[in-house]
Amino acid sequence: MTYVIVGSCIKDDSCIEVCPVDCIHPRVGSPDFESVEQLYIDPVECIDCDACVEACPVDAIFPESELPARHEHARGLNERFFAEQSTVERTAR
């Protein structure tokens, strides 16, 4: 399983600060941080710890299994972001 960030993300970086495996991208200061409209969780790296859910001030993060129907598209969007990403940050990891 993984956690999924939905479109109401405000790019407050609280989730990034608490993520124990650094699976939320882009990182603050990375080249694409300012250009992305929201943050995304790498489904491959996520360890389902729930820390980001607690930290998010606008409740924009859900466990995949509890993703509300109106946010269904966000599941694929998080996945696709990482599949498509060919940035320095991704290749450097």
Add this chain to the structure above:
Amino acid sequence: MAGPRPRVAIVGAGPAGAFAASALRRCAGDVEIDLLERLPTPWGLLRGGVAPDHQDIKRLQDTFDRQTLRHGCRFLGNVEVGVDISHAELMRHYAAVIYATGAQTDKSLGIAGEDLPGSWAATEFVAWYNGHPDYRDLQFDLSAKRVVVIGNGNVAADVIRMLTLSPRALERTDIADHALEALRASAVEEVVVLGRRGPAQAAFTSAELRELGHLEGVDLRVRAEELELDPVSQDWLADHGTFTARTNVELLREFAARAPREGAARRIELRFLRSPVQIRGSGRVEAVDIRRNEIVRADDGALRARAVDEPVEPIACGLVLRSVGYRAVPLPDVPFDERSFVLPNERGRVLTPDGAPLPGVYAVGWIKRGPTGILGTNKRDAEETVACLADDLATAALTPPASPDRAQIDALLAERVPDVVTVEGWRAIDGLERERGRDGQRPRVKLASRGELLSAAAATASSAAS
């Protein structure tokens, strides 16, 4: 540091001010923080900008409250710096002043007819439906069937939804009652949205665009021919296009291929590569003339819209909302960069015209960087400014104020503003608004005039005192 705790004033209690207060608490050690606000209520555009149907985002107010007001930051509402108290007076009472005043006006289009009755800044419409007390008496004519929205950014997306959502959907939000009433009686059937550039350069986030395409009872139309990408845009999208731009183009193609939604009460039409040439009407808005643009690559590599020499296309409408950006206004007695519309600053330290830091004066948010970014952008922005301030405090780079005691500023304010709204006053307003919303299962019913807000704040202040 020896001596009394340094006191910092933050001017403007919007998101930038709130993030700055929160960062100050974390990074600058033992300081006292006063949040000065022109309105009787805190949180700025979170309350008065974020659309009523985006309640999830408004939850950020709980974090702001927890990290600032519940930790001893004072709220001093209904106090206008530059009117009730001057910049020089603030500098006499505080070790440092952080300006977080945002961008309070909108950019104009610079076309004929822009000032006709019925032509508005989208931000005025936003302030009206969100219950900003200075805008409650505006009268938007919703009797015509078509509205034209100029611009396709986030504010545009908000006003498009508010114009097309059903009254039933609006009733569950904290939209101002005067706006709910007006929108219930709205005759609007179609909202036409003009984007100067093409679909690949649309300013919507893909989340907002998707939302527009899935509104209950609303049909979203896009013309297939306007989605054809020119070679310049194709190259740009392949080489430099952001994830959002690629997702937007895909979404728009998906929308264009859909069958029209049967029985939709309202319609949104997204137009691309179209600019308004003039707004026309005898005595009030009757039509907008638009022209076609093409995308060209400018010398600096940026993609620009260039007018095509063709006859204009008239769009009949009764209301025009322009949404082409915010703009900051100068503050009395503080340097202002008239070209970039910000306080001239280096990492948040405000600079004098000759480029030297103005000791003790800082900027954060839109008045510092211009009207860009989203809510969370202000967090990093505030951290940068506060790091400079903390550094200046630690190195004793700031001149101690002449009247540093809290009692001294309080006495001055009491003399100037008899009805300062404190945190208790705000809690009274907040409590009353939530209470009023309870029966209708709404998050809150806003008090939308300054008088109502001030008397709600005063009522509990006096009952607490008795």
